[in-house]
Amino acid sequence: xxxxxxxxxxxxxxxxxxxxxxxxxxxxxxxxxxxxxxxxxxxxxxxxxxxxxxxxxxxxxxxxxxxxxxxxxxxxxxxxxxxxxxxxxxxxxxxxxxxxxxxxxxxxxxxxxxxxxxxxxxxxxxxxxxxxxxxxxxxxxxxxxxxxxxxxxxxxxxxxxxxxxxxxxxxxxxxxxxxxxxxxxxxxxxxxxxxxx
Numbered sequence: 001x002x003x004x005x006x007x008x009x010x011x012x013x014x015x016x017x018x019x020x021x022x023x024x025x026x027x028x029x030x031x032x033x034x035x036x037x038x039x040x041x042x043x044x045x046x047x048x049x050x051x052x053x054x055x056x057x058x059x060x061x062x063x064x065x066x067x068x069x070x071x072x073x074x075x076x077x078x079x080x081x082x083x084x085x086x087x088x089x090x091x092x093x094x095x096x097x098x099x100x101x102x103x104x105x106x107x108x109x110x111x112x113x114x115x116x117x118x119x120x121x122x123x124x125x126x127x128x129x130x131x132x133x134x135x136x137x138x139x140x141x142x143x144x145x146x147x148x149x150x151x152x153x154x155x156x157x158x159x160x161x162x163x164x165x166x167x168x169x170x171x172x173x174x175x176x177x178x179x180x181x182x183x184x185x186x187x188x189x190x191x192x193x194x195x196x197x
Contacts, residue, residue: 001025001069005032007161010168014061017054019073035061041073051079058083065167068122069160077124085174087122088167090160092152094118094134099127104145104152115139115148117156119163121180130180132172135159 002025005013016029019041026036037057044050050073058066066087080087093103095118098110107115116136123129135155139148166172171183 001067002028003157004067004069004161004164005029005034007165009161009165011065011067011164014063015057017057019050019054019071023070025070047074048076048078051076055079055082065164066122067160067164074126075122080122080124083122085121088119088132088160088163089122089127089129090156091118091120091127092149092156094136095120095127095131104149107139108143108145108148113139115152117152117159119159130174130178132163132166132180132182133159133185 001016004011005028013029013034015035015037016025017037017039018026019039021038021040026038029036039050039054039057041050044053064086066083068087068089071089091099091103093099093107094114094116097112098106104115114136116134118134119132120127121129121132135158137148137151137155166182166185171185173181173183175181
């Protein structure tokens with residue numbers, strides 16, 4: 001979230017909403033005079049009730065785009081379908097490889113030579129929405145989970161603001177097959193970013 005705010009993407013950030021009252025992002029947002037809201041999932045009896053409350057909080061801002069950043073909850077189909085083709089998420093792997101949790105450990109265990117991050121449109125399929133952009137890093141022989149995660153995080157901080165910028169510039173198109181095309185972007189969308197860049 002911080003990298004998106006600081007990148008100057010042209011996005012008018014209306015609010016930062018968290019399900020955790022102690023989230024550090026709330027402090028950062030408040031220090032930048034961005035409205036903050038908390039919808040604590042623990043205060044709701046069901047996932048559906050939480051998602052309804054979260055959607056109500058989001059809708060008061062009348063957003064064109066909902067950007068998930070460090071939001072570690074599975075959303076109901078009803079919530080996702082409320083924001084079709086206007087909700088983005090970032091995942092720490094080169095999807096469709098390693099959806100879900102513990103991506104860096106799984107990548108190392110699988111012996112892959114390239115790992116990275118993916119910005120995708122959120123759909124009802126967990127980590128399965130259309131890919132907007134990917135950034136890759138090589139997996140080095142002496143990598144630990146922590147080292148690999150740190151390099152992937154650097155990539156995340158570059159590609160997420162880029163995807164948001166494309167959305168603001170109205171450069172994201174959906175093909176009939178549901179895939180994303182970015183007008184004016186270099187192909188392929190996946191870029192190799194070395195550890196030193």
